[in-house]
Amino acid sequence: MSEAGEDVTGPGAATRSDTRLVVVTGVSGGGRSTVARALENVGFYVVDNLPQALMLEMAELAYAAGGAARQTAMVLDVRSRAFSTDLAGAIEALRERGFQPRVVFVDADDEVLIRRFESVRRSHPLQGEGRLVDGITAERKLLEEARDQADVIIDTSHLNVNQLRRRVEELFGGEDARRLRVTVLSFGFKYGLPPDADFVLDARFLPNPYWVPELREHTGREADVSDYVLGQDGAIAFIEAxxxxxxxxxxxxxxxxxxxxxxxxxxxxxxHRSVAIAEELAARLRLAWLSANPQHRDLGRE
Incomplete structure (x- = not known):
């Protein structure tokens, strides 16, 4: 192996960059356990509550073991006594050794986290003698750098367990991990902007099917609503652009x-509108040979 951590074995031999490493961290109550189970479902060997100091050693073990271990997910928990805020340094050490880790940060709104902790009658791991919100605030400060280093942020505020599982399976299951995966996410502005959006498209320039009595109770996934939305002036041009x-x-x-x-x-x-547009946009991206899947964050919330 070279000084840069690059393997120098013969042609065709597996290298450290061939080992799929996923590092999962995030806020307590955000859904790390669900993400871990979903990764197991798509063939990852999952190490839960791994001390950060052991990340490089675990990656080397996965590389040496080969086989199923070549897909390994390491779940970091702020509650671990060995957790350090220098995630950037740990990730850089993996890259210097020749690995190409992907960092997933699981997040949720403070209000949602409070409801989740209260529903199971648990205190926050960093709460101490203070209030629940104090623990959440302390953890966010501790995890600021980890969030900044993330390759993908999954906001679970409006996702149930099955939706979160599907999101993880879409991101890490089946297809070539080096391809760009596009999630076309419909949402309602009255429920807030998705915090993990890279592009935000506003479909409110189109007439609202809500004001058409025979369409009001239907959704943009149904043909009548979709035909109405896509048939409006500017709709197809908007999608094509x-x-x-x-x-x-x-x-x-x-x-x-x-x-x-x-x-x-x-x-x-x-x-209505965002759902129909998201479905059509995802379909057109697939025709352009991109991996694209529609999701509908707020469908059914009204």
Missing amino acids: YAGLISSTAAGFEREGKRYLTVAVGCTGGK
């Missing part, structure tokens, strides 16, 4: 190491 933009920048994102792109499409409530 953004499909072209995303398609033309995909190769650049891949070259720069970005693997996950979230395109958020919003309307008022996230039921």
